[in-house]
Amino acid sequence: MQKTFGHLQTINQHKIKVTSLCFRCGLYKQGLLHDLSKYSPIELKTGFRYYQGYRSPIDAQKETEGYSLSWLHHKGRNPHHWEYWLDNSKDGIKPVPMKFQYVVEMFCDRVAASQIYLKEKYRDDSPLKYYRDNQSHVCIHPQTERQILYLLGYLKQFGLDKTILQIQKLLEMDRQGLPLPI
Ligand SMILES: [Zn+2]
Numbered sequence: 001m002q003k004t005f006g007h008l009q010t011i012n013q014h015k016i017k018v019t020s021l022c023f024r025c026g027l028y029k030q031g032l033l034h035d036l037s038k039y040s041p042i043e044l045k046t047g048f049r050y051y052q053g054y055r056s057p058i059d060a061q062k063e064t065e066g067y068s069l070s071w072l073h074h075k076g077r078n079p080h081h082w083e084y085w086l087d088n089s090k091d092g093i094k095p096v097p098m099k100f101q102y103v104v105e106m107f108c109d110r111v112a113a114s115q116i117y118l119k120e121k122y123r124d125d126s127p128l129k130y131y132r133d134n135q136s137h138v139c140i141h142p143q144t145e146r147q148i149l150y151l152l153g154y155l156k157q158f159g160l161d162k163t164i165l166q167i168q169k170l171l172e173m174d175r176q177g178l179p180l181p182i
Pocket residue numbers: 035078080081
């Protein structure tokens with residue numbers, strides 16, 4: 001019962017934070033839909049069973065079972081994860097560029113996760129540091145990498161309010177079909 005409550009509290013808290021960040025960027029639909037699949041039976045079951053409070057239940061499930069069907073369910077339905085954008089071709093698996101609106105949602109997701117995880121230790125350079133620490137494990141298109149590094153670097157240099165203003169400008173350019181300068 002405690003695990004059930006703990007898991008629901010974690011995912012609700014995260015979703016509220018990401019939704020409000022997405023709203024500030026002007027991404028209303030994505031803000032509302034963000035991580036909704038976490039409330040599906042397959043993902044909830046893993047969350048309840050492997051809840052630990054200090055890390056993702058998916059990591060705990062992978063450690064115990066060797067893989068996570070819950071994660072495969074999640075990443076296949078949520079385009080803010082770079083893993084969603086892996087395609088296979090005759091040369092093997094390759095990353096395709098993420099749409100910019102989802103790079104922004106990934107940015108919001110990472111900022112919210114860092115804020116919740118680090119609490120009072122959170123700084124504007126924390127999400128960039130986390131990205132850099134895990135960079136060798138990702139398979140991400142160079143354009144996507146450039147864009148997410150630009151946003152995380154902008155956050156480090158100018159803070160959240162200015163980064164959101166910059167994101168709003170870039171999203172507007174993207175909506176108009178203009179090439180992004182990043
Ligand atoms: Zn997600």
